Amino acid sequence: MSNKRSRTLAERIRENFDELTRAEHQLADIILENYPVSAMGSITILANASRVSTPTVARMARKLGFSGFPAMQIALREELEATISNPIAKHERFAEGAPDTHILNRFADAALENMRQSLKRIDPDAFDKVAALLSNSESDVYVAGGRITHTIAQYFFTHMQVIRKGMNLIDAGSSTWPHFVLNMNEGDVLVAFDIRRYERDLLRLAEMATARGATLVLFTDQWGSPAARHARHVFNLRIEVPSAWDSSVVTLFLVEALLAAVQTNTWGETRDRVEALEELFDKTKLFRKFS
Amino acid sequence: MSNKRSRTLAERIRENFDELTRAEHQLADIILENYPVSAMGSITILANASRVSTPTVARMARKLGFSGFPAMQIALREELEATISNPIAKHERFAEGAPDTHILNRFADAALENMRQSLKRIDPDAFDKVAALLSNSESDVYVAGGRITHTIAQYFFTHMQVIRKGMNLIDAGSSTWPHFVLNMNEGDVLVAFDIRRYERDLLRLAEMATARGATLVLFTDQWGSPAARHARHVFNLRIEVPSAWDSSVVTLFLVEALLAAVQTNTWGETRDRVEALEELFDKTKLFRKFS
DNA sequence: AAAACTATGTATAATATTTTTCAATAAGCA
DNA sequence: TGCTTATTGAAAAATATTATACATAGTTTT
Numbered sequence A, B: 001m002s003n004k005r006s007r008t009l010a011e012r013i014r015e016n017f018d019e020l021t022r023a024e025h026q027l028a029d030i031i032l033e034n035y036p037v038s039a040m041g042s043i044t045i046l047a048n049a050s051r052v053s054t055p056t057v058a059r060m061a062r063k064l065g066f067s068g069f070p071a072m073q074i075a076l077r078e079e080l081e082a083t084i085s086n087p088i089a090k091h092e093r094f095a096e097g098a099p100d101t102h103i104l105n106r107f108a109d110a111a112l113e114n115m116r117q118s119l120k121r122i123d124p125d126a127f128d129k130v131a132a133l134l135s136n137s138e139s140d141v142y143v144a145g146g147r148i149t150h151t152i153a154q155y156f157f158t159h160m161q162v163i164r165k166g167m168n169l170i171d172a173g174s175s176t177w178p179h180f181v182l183n184m185n186e187g188d189v190l191v192a193f194d195i196r197r198y199e200r201d202l203l204r205l206a207e208m209a210t211a212r213g214a215t216l217v218l219f220t221d222q223w224g225s226p227a228a229r230h231a232r233h234v235f236n237l238r239i240e241v242p243s244a245w246d247s248s249v250v251t252l253f254l255v256e257a258l259l260a261a262v263q264t265n266t267w268g269e270t271r272d273r274v275e276a277l278e279e280l281f282d283k284t285k286l287f288r289k290f291s
Numbered sequence C: 001a002a003a004a005c006t007a008t009g010t011a012t013a014a015t016a017t018t019t020t021t022c023a024a025t026a027a028g029c030a
Numbered sequence D: 001t002g003c004t005t006a007t008t009g010a011a012a013a014a015t016a017t018t019a020t021a022c023a024t025a026g027t028t029t030t
Helices: A009-015 A024-032 A043-050 A054-063 A069-084 A103-123 A124-135 A150-163 A177-183 A200-211 A227-230 A251-263 A267-286 B009-015 B022-033 B044-048 B054-063 B067-086 B103-123 B125-133 B150-163 B177-183 B202-212 B226-230 B251-267 B269-282
Strands: A141-144 A167-171 A188-194 A217-222 A233-235 B141-144 B167-169 B189-194 B215-221 B233-237
Touching: A009 A024, A009 A069, A024 A043, A024 A054, A043 A054, A054 A069, A103 A177, A103 A233, A103 A251, A103 B022, A103 B103, A103 B251, A124 A177, A124 A188, A124 A217, A124 A233, A124 A251, A141 A150, A141 A200, A141 A227, A150 A167, A150 A188, A150 A267, A150 B150, A177 A188, A177 A200, A188 A200, A188 B167, A200 A217, A200 A227, A217 A227, A217 A251, A227 B009, A233 A251, A251 A267, A251 B103, A251 B251, B009 B022, B009 B067, B022 B044, B022 B054, B044 B054, B054 B067, B103 B233, B103 B251, B125 B189, B125 B215, B125 B269, B141 B150, B141 B202, B150 B167, B150 B202, B150 B251, B150 B269, B202 B226, B215 B226, B215 B251, B233 B251
Parallel strands: A141 A167, A141 A188, A188 A217, A217 A233, B141 B167, B141 B189, B189 B215, B215 B233
Antiparallel strands: none
């Protein structure tokens, strides 16, 4: 009798089952049988499925405390939303001891949500195809980024250089990129990062590179860089956080996942290179021995 | 081409994302953001939520291969029915359409867990203190990273340079860092990144810098760099992922959160600097106008 | 710089949905 | 049985939803 708002439709039906009539029982059965999907269509569909008239459906909605059938559907959608959108507790406190409003928690919330949303939009098949492209050491790979994303590009480049030969990092903001384009051949790959405040130079680079037959793989944001139209594969990532700047966390995540995939693909050849590199580092005594 | 019926709406959106227009992107975002509930109401509700007109919604439904919006909704309901009645859908899959064992999902799992573990270990108070240190423009700030972490250091540096003066990036791997140490004064701050395969140079840099009275803020991994003993504040981050390399995702996350905190602290002064920078970029026409 | 094209929203027409009315039927009761 | 009341659905009215036509703004091409 108390808070009607918080009760689910299923609960309301079960509570009031005794007060329901013959035709309404029939209807209730159908609703519960395939809950909640069966009640998400039109009143007509539901009525037909229950072999009941549409007014019966409307009347029952009223009887259960809703203002009408549409109100019942809205409640049902909200119910579903609450059920579905909460596989991992959304409002889990990350940094314990800090209030929910602390920047750490707000940032963590945003970063997590960005990751989830971004992953929803990534086509695993495209991911695999890009990994395959980058695993083919026959073709050269060029990497380019913008003002902010250049560091991510560099990160990608540094690791890829260990994995394979034929890697080229296109300098940031400089006007030397035409030299790189000159060297590109049919089948080479250009990996570009272009996040909002899309850069003109990058668009032109994408144009010229694809004109020369290079395949463009583009990392961009949810709105999409204009260079996307030249790209064979595009990754649209969520980048918004409670800050004056955009976040590169998800971009870096995808870069790392891609590195892992490529490395797995090419493990035969990579192994030797990695081991050789380790040896080099040992010789230069750059690192402390790791315990 | 093949069996259109079996493709989910989400898949269709991903596949055709390139062919979608600006308004349609907006719409697609909303649909995917709270999938599939957001598209289960009326076309009007969905249009309003996406800040798009109803015809845009109807047009996109067509574009995605449905006969109209109602057809799309029916498909969505069938999808939902299939999902809900399928008891397997317990464990959240990040990249839908890819198996749990796909590197994307394994990587996402690991990254998420890293973030959670790392945040548990971060002292919010220490975080605030570091933010305060970095907000004080009286003292200079030096940033140093290692072979891999150098790019993260650079990322941090690039953003901090917009926020405040007195920022210095110590070159990677070079032997020029003694020059930087010479310039350090009592109260200056050294932000160092040292992840396993801890680097000797970095340890020595930390020693000398703190000897000169600088305050060391250290980003390291869960095992802890040897430089930690010289540090005033240490952030221990989880970095393990299913890959031959360590992940820098969480490190970048914390860096960004710190940037946001510092930027909030110094908004009075930062504002002018950011605006001046925007103006500079506008003048150089480096960027396309953002709509 | 003008022309051609594309994208998008407003207004409106077409369509579907929901509710109301009311007559028919069934059920309860003296 | 016959009277009363409750339940139900057909049909129509009221309302909401969806699609179309068209004008405008924006973009690209020439």
